[in-house]
Amino acid sequence: xxxxxxxxxxxxxxxxxxxxxxxxxxxxxxxxxxxxxxxxxxxxxxxxxxxxxxxxxxxxxxxxxxxxxxxxxxxxxxxxxxxxxxxxxxxxxxxxxxxxxxxxxxxxxxxxxxxxxxxxxxxxxxxxxxxxxxxxxxxxxxxxxxxxxxxxxxxxxxxxxxxxxxxxxxxxxxxxxxxx
Amino acid sequence: xxxxxxxxxxxxxxxxxxxxxxxxxxxxxxxxxxxxxxxxxxxxxxxxxxxxxxxxxxxxxxxxxxxxxxxxxxxxxxxxxxxxxxxxxxxxxxxxxxxxxxxxxxxxxxxxxxxxxxxxxxxxxxxxxxxxxxxxxxxxxxxxxxxxxxxxxxxxxxxxxxxxxxxxxxxxxxxxxxxxxxxxxxxxxxxxxxxxxxxxxxxxxxxxxxxxxxxxxxxxxxxxxxxxxxxxxxxxxxxxxxxxxxxxxxxxxxxxxxxxxxxxxxxxxxxxxxxxxxxxxxxxxxxxxxxxxxxxxxxxxxxxxxxxxxxxxxxxxxxxxxxxxxxxxxxxxxxxxxxxxxxxxxxxxxxxxxxxxxxxxxxxxxxxxxxxxxxxxxxxxxxxxxxxxxxxxxxxxxxxxxxxxxxxxxxxxxxxxxxxxxxxxxxxxxxxxxxxxxxxxxxxxxxxxxxxxxxxxxxxxxxxxxxxxxxxxxxxxxxxxxxxxxxxxxxxxxxxxxxxxxxxxxxxxxxxxxxxxxxxxxxxxxxxxxxxxxxxxxxxxxxxxxxxxxxxxxxx
Numbered sequence: 001x002x003x004x005x006x007x008x009x010x011x012x013x014x015x016x017x018x019x020x021x022x023x024x025x026x027x028x029x030x031x032x033x034x035x036x037x038x039x040x041x042x043x044x045x046x047x048x049x050x051x052x053x054x055x056x057x058x059x060x061x062x063x064x065x066x067x068x069x070x071x072x073x074x075x076x077x078x079x080x081x082x083x084x085x086x087x088x089x090x091x092x093x094x095x096x097x098x099x100x101x102x103x104x105x106x107x108x109x110x111x112x113x114x115x116x117x118x119x120x121x122x123x124x125x126x127x128x129x130x131x132x133x134x135x136x137x138x139x140x141x142x143x144x145x146x147x148x149x150x151x152x153x154x155x156x157x158x159x160x161x162x163x164x165x166x167x168x169x170x171x172x173x174x175x176x177x178x179x180x
Numbered sequence: 181x182x183x184x185x186x187x188x189x190x191x192x193x194x195x196x197x198x199x200x201x202x203x204x205x206x207x208x209x210x211x212x213x214x215x216x217x218x219x220x221x222x223x224x225x226x227x228x229x230x231x232x233x234x235x236x237x238x239x240x241x242x243x244x245x246x247x248x249x250x251x252x253x254x255x256x257x258x259x260x261x262x263x264x265x266x267x268x269x270x271x272x273x274x275x276x277x278x279x280x281x282x283x284x285x286x287x288x289x290x291x292x293x294x295x296x297x298x299x300x301x302x303x304x305x306x307x308x309x310x311x312x313x314x315x316x317x318x319x320x321x322x323x324x325x326x327x328x329x330x331x332x333x334x335x336x337x338x339x340x341x342x343x344x345x346x347x348x349x350x351x352x353x354x355x356x357x358x359x360x361x362x363x364x365x366x367x368x369x370x371x372x373x374x375x376x377x378x379x380x381x382x383x384x385x386x387x388x389x390x391x392x393x394x395x396x397x398x399x400x401x402x403x404x405x406x407x408x409x410x411x412x413x414x415x416x417x418x419x420x421x422x423x424x425x426x427x428x429x430x431x432x433x434x435x436x437x438x439x440x441x442x443x444x445x446x447x448x449x450x451x452x453x454x455x456x457x458x459x460x461x462x463x464x465x466x467x468x469x470x471x472x473x474x475x476x477x478x479x480x481x482x483x484x485x486x487x488x489x490x491x492x493x494x495x496x497x498x499x500x501x502x503x504x505x506x507x508x509x510x511x512x513x514x515x516x517x518x519x520x521x522x523x524x525x526x527x528x529x530x531x532x533x534x535x536x537x538x539x540x541x542x543x544x545x546x547x548x549x550x551x552x553x554x555x556x557x558x559x560x561x562x563x564x565x566x567x568x569x570x571x572x573x574x575x576x577x578x579x580x581x582x583x584x585x586x587x588x589x590x591x592x593x594x595x596x597x598x599x600x601x602x603x604x605x606x607x608x609x610x611x612x613x614x615x616x617x618x619x620x621x622x623x624x625x626x627x628x629x630x631x632x633x634x635x636x637x638x639x640x641x642x643x644x645x646x647x648x649x650x651x652x653x654x655x656x657x658x659x660x661x662x663x664x665x666x667x668x669x670x671x672x673x674x675x676x677x678x679x680x681x682x683x684x685x686x687x688x689x690x691x692x693x694x695x696x697x698x699x700x701x702x703x704x705x706x707x708x709x710x711x712x713x714x715x716x717x718x719x720x721x722x723x724x725x726x727x728x729x730x731x732x733x734x735x736x
Contacts, residue, residue, distance in 0.1 A: 059573040065582070084241035117574065124573070133573050134564060141559035142237040158585035159519060160559045164234075165395035170525055171360035171586070172518035173367075180337075180358045180378055 041074075043081040043089065047107075048096050049074055054108040055129075056136040058116050066153040068136050076139030076148030077132075088131055095128025181422050181429065182214075186463045190214040191729065193449050193465040195435050195480070198280020199711045200698040200718040201471035202413025203328070206420050207722035208469075209427035213729060216463055217418070217427065218451055220434040221277035224248055225404055226414050232404030236558045239403055248284050248404060250276035254614040258621045259662050267608060267621050272663035274473050277404075278429060279414025281473065281665065285711065286401040286527045287382040287410055288594075289334050290550065291325050291345040292706040292713050293536065294318035299704055303538055306546055309627060310503045310599040314703045315675045315684035316720070322348060324719040325712065332715060333388050333411035336380035343375055343533035353385045356394065360520035361529030361553040361589050368647035369532065379528040379552065382411040382711070391415060394526065400556065401527040433461075436617055438468055438484045438493055438694065446694045452615055467693040467734045469725075471718070474504070474667030474699030478605045479620050481671070481681075481696075494688035494696065497678055500671055501606050503599035505705040507666040508626055509659040510634030511591045512641035513555075513568065514650030519586040522555035529553045532591075535640060536707055545632040547596030550707045551641065555589045568654060589650070591641035594708035595634060597661075598627040599669050622663045634658045668710050671700035686721040693734050697721045 041049045056068035056077070068074075081089050099108065102123070108116055123129045139148030141155065143162075149155060155162060169175035184190050191213035194205045201217060209215045222245050225231040233239055233246065242248065250273045258267035275281030295302055298313040305311040326349045328334075335353035340346075355378030362378065369376040383405075386393040394409035408415040421427040432454035439447045439462070448464040470477050478501035484493035492500055522529065532551035540546050557565070563581065566572055568588075570580030603625065607618035626634075638655045645653045674680025677689035686701060688694040697718050699710055706713065728734050 060578055061575050063575065063578075065578075067578070084237070136573075137563040138237065138560050141563045143235050145235070146237050154563075155559055157582055158559060158562065159521070160523065160585075165397050166524040167396070168357045170357075170396070171521035173360035173363040173516070173520060174358045175360075177358060177363035177366070180355060180362070 041078045043078050048092070049078065051096055051099060051108050052077055052092070052132060054116065055120060055132050056139070058113075058120055059133050059136040060140055065157055068140060070150065071140050071148050071153050072150040073136050073139035073148045076142065076146055077135045079147040080135055080138075085135070091128050091131050095126065095132070098128065099123070182425050182427060184214060184216055184428050186461050189448075189464040189466060190216050191465070192216075192467050192469055193218060193463055194469040194471060195449065196280060196471040196473065196476075196698065197278050197418060197429060198275055198413055198471065198473065198698070199282050199714045201280065201469070202282070202417035202421075203715055203718035204469045204471055204697065204722050205427055205429075206417040207719065207726060209421040209424040211726040211730070213426060213726075215421065215427040216465070217421070217429045218433045218435050218449060218463070219278050219429060219431050220454070221275075222247065222431050224277035224279065224283060224414065226278045226418070229404065229408050229415065230406050232406050234397065234399040234403065234406065236560045239399075240560070248275065248277045249273050249402075256611055256613045256619045257663070258608045258611050258619055260621070260623050261625045263602065263623060267611075267623070270620075270622055270663060272475065272620065272622055274475065274665065274667075277414075278418065278431060279412040282382070282410075282412040282711070283404050283414055284402050285665070288528060288552070288709045289329070289336070289380045289382045289712040290707070290709040291347075291716075292318070293345045295538075296704065296706045297321070299538075303540065303546065306598065306629065308600065310601055312672075312674065312679070312703055315673055315680075316717075318345065321716050321720060322346075324716040324723070327719050328712060328715040332382055332416045333384045333391070334380060334382055334712075335385045337377045339377060341375060341533070343536050344377075351380065353388055353393075355379075356381055356383060356385055356526050357396070359522060359525050359529035361522055361555055364516065364520070364589055364648040365530045365532060365553040365644060367649070368644045371647045372643060374532055374534040374644070376530050376532050379526070379531050381526060381528065383526055384409050384411060389416070396525040398524045398556065399558075400525075431455075434615060435472075435480060436483060436615070438470070438480065440484075440486055440488060440493065440691065442488070444488055444691060446691055458615060467695070467729070470694065470696045471698040474670050475605050475620055475622070475663070477696060477698055477700040478670040479607065482607050483617060489690070494671075494681055494690045494694060496690050497681060499601070499679070500681055502601050502604045503669040503672055504603045504605055504622070504624055504667060505597045505599055505669045505702075506622075506624060506661040506663050507705075507708045508595050508597055508630055508634055508661050509656065510595065510638045511593050512638055512645055512653060512655040513588055513590040514645035514648070514653040515568070515584055515587050516589060516649065517587070517651055520555055520589060521586050522589070523557060523586070527554055527556045529555075532644065535637070543636055545629050545636065546598070547629070547633050548707060549593050549595035549633065549637050550709060551591055551593045551637065551644070553589060554592055557588075568652070589645065589648070591644060593637040593641065595630070595637055596707055597630050597705045599672075599704060600627055605667075605670050624661060624663070626660050631658055631660075666699070666708055666710055668699040668702040668705055671696045672703045673701050674703065685724045686717070695721060695725060
């Protein structure tokens with residue numbers, strides 16, 4: 001785990017229980033890392049992660065360019081729900097339970113792509129879907145230190161250069177024009 | 181840093197550390213007076229600016245000690261369009277950190293033009309509005325604009341045109357570099373015969389006063405500046421105040437009342453010490469300077485009720501909180517065939533000045549505006565807002581998002597807004613903030629005239645984008661304000677105590693040792709872009725206050 005990611009975790013956790021974290025954070029982070037390496041998750045059960053991953057894959061699909069799966073958005077969301085988005089846990093828990101009733105318990109990914117899109121379209125106005133939509137997009141375009149945007153695939157797609165400073169020319173039109 | 185005991189009677193308490201509070205603290209402390217600055221926010225990265233975070237996610241969800249902007253969930257506020265409606269939860273927020281809004285603002289730093297100080301005399305008033313002349317002329321304030329520009333550190337073009345206020349001294353720093361937004365608008369201006377200039381900004385472009393120039397990092401509006409290039413109060417003014425050895429900045433100090441004695445003089449302030457379980461502390465002072473911003477300043481006066489001042493402090497006129505101007509929207513966006521990469525560099529790429537002057541007969545409305553060209557969006561912000569004319573998720577969303585990335589230019593316009601008595605800040609009768617104080621309530625509906633102005637500027641934006649060669653142009657539509665940045669007018673200065681809250685030197689008409697200077701002081705709104713005028717007013721106020729206080733008389 002990179003230093004910056006560790007710092008972020010520490011910072012986020014510290015907002016709630018600084019003393020506890022100071023004593024326990026390395027263990028907490030190590031546990032989360034280990035769980036993810038094993039294909040397990042910090043907040044989600046494996047089944048829940050599978051459902052959210054399938055939703056993210058429809059929200060930001062993989063085609064000729066990488067999508068939510070390649071960006072590892074599911075890890076971003078899993079981490080989000082125990083850090084800055086702790087207040088959204090219930091939206092996920094309830095939303096996933098509702099989704100299960102709509103699929104009769106079948107994993108979303110086992111439906112055809114068209115069926116998945118139709119199902120998600122039917123719930124696209126719900127707070128649950130909107131939250132997953134926003135978290136998926138954040139996982140595509142937030143800094144990789146937060147678990148998604150793996151190898152900057154999201155930033156690369158939209159032509160975003162994360163250099164710390166820039167020199168002119170910045171874009172095509174000032175390049176053509178020169179200076180003021 | 182000098183520390184004072186709350187029981188020690190300091191010369192001045194300054195409430196707020198932003199555009200006005202920073203100037204007041206610095207000027208008073210350097211003149212040798214003891215000063216305590218009350219800042220309800222935290223330190224931010226004051227003194228170690230490299231620690232301001234560029235990470236978009238952390239900027240959006242900061243840990244408590246890193247908050248830069250007030251959170252409407254804690255600083256609860258409510259909103260309604262008119263007095264007959266019941267107010268609903270509002271989204272109003274403001275800079276809430278050492279340096280106030282200047283830490284995160286876009287940094288546009290235009291002067292008001294000479295005729296923006298006496299519009300009532302020049303152009304007449306209008307029924308249903310409070311258009312009035314300022315008690316200060318441009319000639320009186322000009323030296324203070326110059327002082328502010330040179331002490332704070334402003335970059336801009338040095339042009340002589342009636343569209344820019346005449347200046348006795350040029351800007352200290354050269355303008356920000358040309359961006360693609362500027363190049364495109366320049367191209368349109370040549371076709372349309374418009375005047376376009378680099379933006380005037382409180383961002384230094386070369387080494388100045390011990391700070392280094394802008395490195396065009398792009399984490400600009402909404403972020404703290406990591407290189408001290410943005411001339412916030414926190415880097416340009418407050419360190420000078422502290423270095424004098426006379427000024428204490430007291431953070432996490434949320435003032436809930438300005439207290440008065442039986443004779444009606446201010447005695448100090450009562451505040452919540454947020455870092456210590458919100459215990460209540462009283463700081464004694466000979467004189468109080470209120471610079472809490474255009475919404476919090478009137479709110480604090482209205483909360484400071486006493487038997488002597490039953491309708492709030494300094495409010496015998498009954499107009500504290502009234503004539504609120506918050507700034508209106510209305511612009512347009514366009515797509516271009518090649519990348520602009522507006523995410524690099526400062527937020528504003530250029531300004532169009534041709535519609536700044538009044539032309540009531542020609543345009544059919546009173547007022548004008550300054551148009552700006554910009555397209556800066558951070559990656560998450562861009563993804564969440566989504567591409568234009570596309571689905572909000574799925575393959576269509578992704579395709580359009582990639583196609584439109586970095587190709588958008590938006591005209592954002594800063595338009596005059598008429599002061600209206602019924603547009604106001606007051607105390608919500610039911611809702612409380614997280615500290616148990618009455619929530620700020622905003623009531624506002626723009627004048628019909630201003631809707632015409634907004635439509636005019638939308639139409640001009642479309643013209644410019646088309647002339648610049650946009651492949652697709654769309655308008656955001658007219659949108660009436662609900663609050664937010666740039667709040668002005670709520671404690672207007674004037675000569676008549678019946679129609680203004682403070683005099684031309686910012687002394688409250690009703691309280692001899694209370695000075696009110698910030699966005700609330702503005703009589704009319706200019707073409708928005710209020711910060712430089714707020715700073716200049718503060719320099720002028722401080723100048724008179726120092727002279728008077730040195731004679732042992734702060735009543736002027």
